[in-house]
Amino acid sequence: MAKSTPLPGKKVRGSETGRPIMALFDLLGRRWALRILWELRAGPRTFRDLQQACDGASPSVINTRLRELREAALVRHESGEGYELAPQGIELSKYLSPINDWANYWDNSPGK
Amino acid sequence: MAKSTPLPGKKVRGSETGRPIMALFDLLGRRWALRILWELRAGPRTFRDLQQACDGASPSVINTRLRELREAALVRHESGEGYELAPQGIELSKYLSPINDWANYWDNSPGK
DNA sequence: AATTCACGCTACGATTTAAATAGCAACGCT
DNA sequence: AGCGTTGCTATTTAAATCGTAGCGTGAATT
Numbered sequence: 001m002a003k004s005t006p007l008p009g010k011k012v013r014g015s016e017t018g019r020p021i022m023a024l025f026d027l028l029g030r031r032w033a034l035r036i037l038w039e040l041r042a043g044p045r046t047f048r049d050l051q052q053a054c055d056g057a058s059p060s061v062i063n064t065r066l067r068e069l070r071e072a073a074l075v076r077h078e079s080g081e082g083y084e085l086a087p088q089g090i091e092l093s094k095y096l097s098p099i100n101d102w103a104n105y106w107d108n109s110p111g112k
Numbered sequence: 113m114a115k116s117t118p119l120p121g122k123k124v125r126g127s128e129t130g131r132p133i134m135a136l137f138d139l140l141g142r143r144w145a146l147r148i149l150w151e152l153r154a155g156p157r158t159f160r161d162l163q164q165a166c167d168g169a170s171p172s173v174i175n176t177r178l179r180e181l182r183e184a185a186l187v188r189h190e191s192g193e194g195y196e197l198a199p200q201g202i203e204l205s206k207y208l209s210p211i212n213d214w215a216n217y218w219d220n221s222p223g224k
Numbered sequence: 225a226a227t228t229c230a231c232g233c234t235a236c237g238a239t240t241t242a243a244a245t246a247g248c249a250a251c252g253c254t
Numbered sequence: 255a256g257c258g259t260t261g262c263t264a265t266t267t268a269a270a271t272c273g274t275a276g277c278g279t280g281a282a283t284t
Contacts, residue, residue: 020215103132
């Protein structure tokens with residue numbers, strides 16, 4: 001049986017409280033999750049297209065992540081359109097853009 | 113030898129370009145990474161304290177994540193103080209607070 | 225001076241997750 | 255009927271994480 005998708009209000013790995021932020025961290029702290037949200041910002045993509053955008057990550061992980069993100073109502077699948085951000089995914093993705101800006105600034109400083 | 117820490121400008125898993133946001137997603141998309149940043153917002157914590165705050169995650173992962181976060185200049189270790197957010201970690205953590213607010217709103221809607 | 229204690233870990237076997245690759249069923253188009 | 259695209263599943267192999275035990279150091283206590 002597959003691991004359950006972390007959702008707010010549910011007990012998740014590392015949180016008996018089910019605080020929404022813990023569920024979200026659990027969900028987004030899985031491989032390719034953040035990347036998928038990022039790649040879907042610009043609009044719908046087919047499964048294969050998305051997989052390519054994620055640099056060829058294996059279809060099994062992509063599929064698993066998509067299932068979780070769908071259960072979390074962040075992503076949805078419209079036949080003929082492929083995968084796209086659901087309204088809540090769009091909301092969440094808005095918080096990623098400033099982080100992108102910050103990351104570019106970050107680029108100029110770590111001990112590299 | 114351990115896996116290398118994703119840093120901007122370096123090629124990372126799933127990104128030949130080394131775009132900073134990809135490095136960041138790679139770094140934060142590892143177990144407990146987001147949580148650690150979150151738990152350190154309030155101030156310094158000892159290793160064991162932090163581990164407890166992360167609901168008893170194994171010391172090996174916590175240590176691995178801390179090493180990566182330190183190499184990424186997001187976290188630092190001050191002897192006598194324990195671990196704390198470095199200036200850049202503080203900057204980044206500012207972007208997490210609004211996400212927390214959003215997550216509480218998210219709580220009221222997914223198909224749960 | 226010996227003991228205790230907290231701290232920051234490391235070691236290691238067991239389990240879970242992800243990677244890599246192959247391939248299949250359903251659909252639309254010609 | 256043949257071909258291409260889509261959205262996957264299956265299988266094997268590799269890597270990441272878990273869970274528990276315990277070590278070395280330094281400061282405080284007895």
